[in-house]
Amino acid sequence: MPELPEVQTVVNYIRPILIGEKVKSITPLWPKVFHNFSDRDLQKKINGEKIIEVLRRGKFIVIQFKKVIMAIHLRMTGKVYYLNKNNSISKHTTALFTFESKNQLVFDDVRKFGRLYLYNSLEPLNKCLGPEPLSNDFSLDLFSELLKGRKRNTKALLLDQSILAGLGNIYVDESLWKSGIHPNSISNVIPAFRVKKLYKNIKNILTDAINKNGTTIIDFSVNGESGKYTNDLQIYNRNKLDCFHCKNKITKIRVAGRGTHICLKCQKIYNRKNKNVEPT
DNA sequence: AGGCGTTCCTGGGGGC
DNA sequence: TGCCCCCAGGAACGCC
Numbered sequence: 377m378p379e380l381p382e383v384q385t386v387v388n389y390i391r392p393i394l395i396g397e398k399v400k401s402i403t404p405l406w407p408k409v410f411h412n413f414s415d416r417d418l419q420k421k422i423n424g425e426k427i428i429e430v431l432r433r434g435k436f437i438v439i440q441f442k443k444v445i446m447a448i449h450l451r452m453t454g455k456v457y458y459l460n461k462n463n464s465i466s467k468h469t470t471a472l473f474t475f476e477s478k479n480q481l482v483f484d485d486v487r488k489f490g491r492l493y494l495y496n497s498l499e500p501l502n503k504c505l506g507p508e509p510l511s512n513d514f515s516l517d518l519f520s521e522l523l524k525g526r527k528r529n530t531k532a533l534l535l536d537q538s539i540l541a542g543l544g545n546i547y548v549d550e551s552l553w554k555s556g557i558h559p560n561s562i563s564n565v566i567p568a569f570r571v572k573k574l575y576k577n578i579k580n581i582l583t584d585a586i587n588k589n590g591t592t593i594i595d596f597s598v599n600g601e602s603g604k605y606t607n608d609l610q611i612y613n614r615n616k617l618d619c620f621h622c623k624n625k626i627t628k629i630r631v632a633g634r635g636t637h638i639c640l641k642c643q644k645i646y647n648r649k650n651k652n653v654e655p656t
Numbered sequence: 657a658g659g660c661g662t663t664c665c666t667g668g669g670g671g672c
Numbered sequence: 673t674g675c676c677c678c679c680a681g682g683a684a685c686g687c688c
Binding site: 377452487544633635 | 679680681682683
């Protein structure tokens with residue numbers, strides 16, 4: 377499940393090679409992969425155009441051209457990699473980018489949820505996405521306001537891309553565990569010191585994960601590098617194993633429709649009744 | 657407003 | 673071994 381660190385890893389990988397490339401064609405091998413545009417739009421707006429910049433916004437990979445942007449969302453199983461002489465496109469390829477240099481970029485997606493988007497600018501993405509957790513604009517005050525301004529299940533809120541952009545199931549579980557907050561806590565009654573912890577942990581965990589090329593195994597055909605943050609996971613995917621803090625067994629529950637890993641001893645539920653009670 | 661169920665997909669795991 | 677069923681999940685959407 378590519379989240380912010382995994383998408384950043386992909387961007388770091390493809391950016392230096394993509395910049396300066398001119399698009400010859402983009403072939404949809406799965407018809408639904410073009411989300412909001414047609415072949416004709418491509419011919420008018422992308423084909424022959426040069427790639428100026430490649431960046432990340434939330435979980436989107438953004439390829440910037442002079443007048444338009446193409447956004448790629450990997451959803452759960454999407455992968456982007458270069459095609460070289462030694463490999464062939466897999467049967468799960470949903471789109472194939474061909475450049476005038478004859479280089480080719482593959483968009484591979486087993487479950488076919490990933491999509492390509494065409495926009496005139498970043499604005500449509502900015503409109504539906506919250507702040508970047510690693511940007512300077514994302515202050516503790518802003519984060520506190522986001523939590524206090526709503527009476528919502530905390531995990532659901534952190535997964536909501538319009539509130540905060542880039543977190544997914546893995547990093548929400550990790551951040552909440554490290555901050556001692558139960559995912560079913562109500563966002564507006566979490567005490568300030570816990571909010572501060574959560575704020576710092578989100579930043580630290582994401583930064584750490586980026587430095588280790590993320591968690592999801594990314595099978596690049598060129599350099600074979602895979603995400604090393606897998607070894608650093610403290611709570612995610614550790615159902616029935618010992619909590620690293622208190623040695624209690626980790627449990628798996630459902631929160632906001634997602635499989636959720638928690639330590640019942642370390643993570644405190646905050647709601648109206650017990651907001652002043654601290655964990656033992 | 658927010659919670660919840662449904663939809664999109666396929667590989668893989670559990671049960672028999 | 674084989675087969676069937678169901679589950680995993682990010683985000684959009686409709687409903688309550």
